[in-house]
Amino acid sequence: xxxxxxxxxxxxxxxxxxxxAPPPGYEEVPLEDALHRVLARDVAADIDIPGFDRSTVDxxxxxxxxxxxxxxxxxxxLQCQGRVGMxxxxxxxxxxxxxxxxxxxxxxxxxxxxxxMIEHAEQIGDEILVHRPVAPGENVVFRGxxxxxxxxxxxxxxxxxxxxxxxxxxxxxxxVSVVTRPKIGIISTGNELVPxxxxxxxxxxxxxxxxxxxxxxxxxxxxxxxxxxxxxxxxVLRGAVASALDQCDAVLVSGGSSKDExxxxxAVIAELGEVLVHGxxxxxxxxxxxxxxxxxxxxxxxxxxxxxxxxxxxIVDHLLAAMLDTAVSRRTVRARLKQNVPSxxxxxxxxxxxxxxxxxxxxxxxSGLLNTLVQSEGLVRVPASSEGLEVGEKVxxxxx
Amino acid sequence: xxxxxxxxxxxxxxxxxxxxAPPPGYEEVPLEDALHRVLARDVAADIDIPGFDRSTVDxxxxxxxxxxxxxxxxxxxLQCQGRVGMxxxxxxxxxxxxxxxxxxxxxxxxxxxxxxMIEHAEQIGDEILVHRPVAPGENVVFRGxxxxxxxxxxxxxxxxxxxxxxxxxxxxxxxVSVVTRPKIGIISTGNELVPxxxxxxxxxxxxxxxxxxxxxxxxxxxxxxxxxxxxxxxxVLRGAVASALDQCDAVLVSGGSSKDExxxxxAVIAELGEVLVHGxxxxxxxxxxxxxxxxxxxxxxxxxxxxxxxxxxxIVDHLLAAMLDTAVSRRTVRARLKQNVPSxxxxxxxxxxxxxxxxxxxxxxxSGLLNTLVQSEGLVRVPASSEGLEVGEKVxxxxx
Numbered sequence: 184x185x186x187x188x189x190x191x192x193x194x195x196x197x198x199x200x201x202x203x204a205p206p207p208g209y210e211e212v213p214l215e216d217a218l219h220r221v222l223a224r225d226v227a228a229d230i231d232i233p234g235f236d237r238s239t240v241d242x243x244x245x246x247x248x249x250x251x252x253x254x255x256x257x258x259x260x261l262q263c264q265g266r267v268g269m270x271x272x273x274x275x276x277x278x279x280x281x282x283x284x285x286x287x288x289x290x291x292x293x294x295x296x297x298x299x300m301i302e303h304a305e306q307i308g309d310e311i312l313v314h315r316p317v318a319p320g321e322n323v324v325f326r327g328x329x330x331x332x333x334x335x336x337x338x339x340x341x342x343x344x345x346x347x348x349x350x351x352x353x354x355x356x357x358x359v360s361v362v363t364r365p366k367i368g369i370i371s372t373g374n375e376l377v378p379x380x381x382x383x384x385x386x387x388x389x390x391x392x393x394x395x396x397x398x399x400x401x402x403x404x405x406x407x408x409x410x411x412x413x414x415x416x417x418x419v420l421r422g423a424v425a426s427a428l429d430q431c432d433a434v435l436v437s438g439g440s441s442k443d444e445x446x447x448x449x450a451v452i453a454e455l456g457e458v459l460v461h462g463x464x465x466x467x468x469x470x471x472x473x474x475x476x477x478x479x480x481x482x483x484x485x486x487x488x489x490x491x492x493x494x495x496x497x498i499v500d501h502l503l504a505a506m507l508d509t510a511v512s513r514r515t516v517r518a519r520l521k522q523n524v525p526s527x528x529x530x531x532x533x534x535x536x537x538x539x540x541x542x543x544x545x546x547x548x549x550s551g552l553l554n555t556l557v558q559s560e561g562l563v564r565v566p567a568s569s570e571g572l573e574v575g576e577k578v579x580x581x582x583x
Numbered sequence: 584x585x586x587x588x589x590x591x592x593x594x595x596x597x598x599x600x601x602x603x604a605p606p607p608g609y610e611e612v613p614l615e616d617a618l619h620r621v622l623a624r625d626v627a628a629d630i631d632i633p634g635f636d637r638s639t640v641d642x643x644x645x646x647x648x649x650x651x652x653x654x655x656x657x658x659x660x661l662q663c664q665g666r667v668g669m670x671x672x673x674x675x676x677x678x679x680x681x682x683x684x685x686x687x688x689x690x691x692x693x694x695x696x697x698x699x700m701i702e703h704a705e706q707i708g709d710e711i712l713v714h715r716p717v718a719p720g721e722n723v724v725f726r727g728x729x730x731x732x733x734x735x736x737x738x739x740x741x742x743x744x745x746x747x748x749x750x751x752x753x754x755x756x757x758x759v760s761v762v763t764r765p766k767i768g769i770i771s772t773g774n775e776l777v778p779x780x781x782x783x784x785x786x787x788x789x790x791x792x793x794x795x796x797x798x799x800x801x802x803x804x805x806x807x808x809x810x811x812x813x814x815x816x817x818x819v820l821r822g823a824v825a826s827a828l829d830q831c832d833a834v835l836v837s838g839g840s841s842k843d844e845x846x847x848x849x850a851v852i853a854e855l856g857e858v859l860v861h862g863x864x865x866x867x868x869x870x871x872x873x874x875x876x877x878x879x880x881x882x883x884x885x886x887x888x889x890x891x892x893x894x895x896x897x898i899v900d901h902l903l904a905a906m907l908d909t910a911v912s913r914r915t916v917r918a919r920l921k922q923n924v925p926s927x928x929x930x931x932x933x934x935x936x937x938x939x940x941x942x943x944x945x946x947x948x949x950s951g952l953l954n955t956l957v958q959s960e961g962l963v964r965v966p967a968s969s970e971g972l973e974v975g976e977k978v979x980x981x982x983x
Binding site: 214215218219229230232233234235237239241268269270271272286287288289290324328329330336337344345346347348349350351352353354355356357373374375376379380382383385386387388389390391392393394395397398399401402407409415441442443444486487488492495514516517549551552553554556557582583 | 614615618619629630632633634635637639641668669670671672686687688689690724728729730736737744745746747748749750751752753754755756757773774775776779780782783785786787788789790791792793794795797798799801802807809815841842843844886887888892895914916917949950951952953954956957982983
């Protein structure tokens with residue numbers, strides 16, 4: 184066991200977590216519970232959607248050809264043959280020279296291929312005067328035009344939006360197959376940590392990381408399982424990690440602010456499995472550990488919440504996306520940098536920025552401050568190949 | 584009762600829904616259940632955070648003044664007085680000319696005001712050679728520097744992010760006061776509608792709107808309450824709306840694709856309360872109805888899912904935000920328009936667009952097609968004052 188591994192690049196670290204991600208599981212859920220879940224199997228239309236030629240306006244179903252040349256001055260004159268009812272298909276086709284009233288969503292009778300908007304027609308007794316010509320298919324959705332029977336409506340891998348849920352309903356999927364939410368074990372280590380409900384004594388701080396990591400994995404579609412605070416003791420930590428491995432699909436061990444704790448986390452991973460990465464060329468977030476045990480990923484996060492969060496965004500997000508069989512979905516905005524950002528070549532820096540009027544202002548001050556988590560709106564990535572970014576430069580801000 | 588009201592502008596409609604939004608309720612929830620909830624009361628730090636002067640590095644706690652002028656050639660020499668343990672405050676202050684080993688997160692002993700990184704120091708027996716000077720406060724977070732006792736850490740109205748949850752934990756809020764999730768009653772009307780589990784017969788379509796609206800209000804932080812499909816019958820619809828008003832804080836009646844159904848919805852709202860808006864200068868979405876009954880908003884949405892969704896985004900979102908006592912939080916991106924978008928002056932158009940490489944391509948084709956909901960990534964708003972947008976123009980895309 185060597186704990187003195189090379190510091191790896193962010194892309195190598197991302198590669199590593201993607202490689203060790205356990206394969207996703209699948210389950211069927213009712214459609215009303217499927218919002219924001221990852222679709223595991225394509226959703227196809229069971230029948231033609233719509234199942235019949237349908238008017239998209241209130242008006243008159245016509246044979247388009249019979250309106251050719253119609254105008255205000257010389258309207259087309261059609262005989263009105265009754266009304267189409269909603270939710271039924273009119274038995275009789277219309278005869279040449281005729282039309283039929285059709286409400287929005289109503290089925291076009293046989294012999295018609297377009298609808299004239301009621302605003303463009305005038306009823307005089309049984310006669311309808313059409314003031315504008317319509318083209319075949321105008322104001323109509325044809326049978327199967329939305330989706331043909333068997334056609335894919337939603338592709339697997341999508342994170343289901345409200346619109347997707349609506350479309351799944353329309354094509355008859357009242358249950359959908361989605362990726363099971365991975366269970367992520369969350370452990371905080373450190374002798375200085377006390378639970379949130381306690382008032383920290385001298386030298387103590389509250390365990391913010393359990394909540395931070397728990398909320399992060401929840402937002403990404405996973406189930407957090409909390410294993411609480413573990414004191415800086417290798418045997419106790421090994422027990423906690425083993426127990427988390429029993430119950431979960433992956434484990435995040437946050438803490439290790441001090442070198443002793445970091446060594447413990449790496450040592451425990453090495454005892455239970457293998458340390459793959461110990462140190463990433465990433466600031467903040469360098470002392471991150473990536474390992475596996477019992478075929479499951481175990482990640483050691485830095486102890487400070489602000490650093491831990493950068494690692495969650497820069498590295499762990501990719502692990503969770505791989506476990507969920509989806510792409511990392513990241514909201515970004517372009518902004519103009521308001522200040523120079525110095526950086527060291529060979530290290531990927533994530534600089535917290537606040538956004539206002541399209542301008543990104545680096546939240547400098549001490550990176551060890553928690554309040555930078557709420558006073559910034561996102562992160563600007565300074566690539567390892569760069570020595571910094573210049574004021575006025577256009578940058579991509581990862582909204583975090 | 585007049586059903587022939589003027590068509591109002593989108594901004595007037597937004598004003599109207601904001602005015603009729605019932606006041607928000609409040610509840611306390613455990614912090615771990617507070618993700619994405621709207622914070623109802625400021626969260627303040629209960630004590631100074633951190634509660635002690637804290638090192639942000641592994642290294643040596645020093646009096647900064649004693650390192651002045653230190654260099655590789657002429658290092659400052661300090662006597663090492665033991666080690667600071669994690670989670671405790673070292674009893675003894677250090678004496679002049681001395682330093683103490685301190686781990687990251689450890690408490691600074693009395694007599695010190697900075698920390699020298701271990702990389703910049705060298706231990707020779709009991710002597711520590713410091714190769715670089717440190718300024719007072721360097722590599723240290725002082726007591727209360729993050730948050731002073733009583734200082735606001737999170738302002739009410741915030742939608743709690745994972746980072747906010749972490750900060751709330753750090754400042755001791757294991758429970759937070761949040762806005763109660765409004766209950767939104769959802770009714771679909773129309774003789775053509777069948778439940779998702781059924782195969783539509785001739786002239787019938789499945790009720791996609793209940794799912795669409797339910798998922799939308801869920802995403803916005805509300806509870807949907809489903810009242811199913813109501814046939815096109817005024818008495819039955821009145822009963823359903825009355826029952827939804829009994830159980831919910833607001834009611835969405837979707838459907839009314841045909842004029843008869845729209846008239847029914849407006850008539851029922853007028854019987855139970857008051858119709859405020861009947862028609863909005865909005866495309867798609869013109870036949871939207873805004874009313875109140877028993878002091879609660881009742882909104883009539885267009886029957887077609889694609890139109891209904893535009894109204895949810897353009898109008899209902901503002902109602903829900905007001906009920907939740909928060910701002911409408913909308914993700915937007917700037918993009919270059921790939922095609923001209925014609926529009927009528929006096930009407931606000933919402934054009935579905937697909938996004939690729941910073942370019943927004945209008946998803947034209949028939950607006951009555953459901954598949955436009957999944958083939959577009961957002962909406963471009965064409966203001967009522969405009970006659971259209973030109974190819975190459977920079978536009979803001981509302982990611983929907």
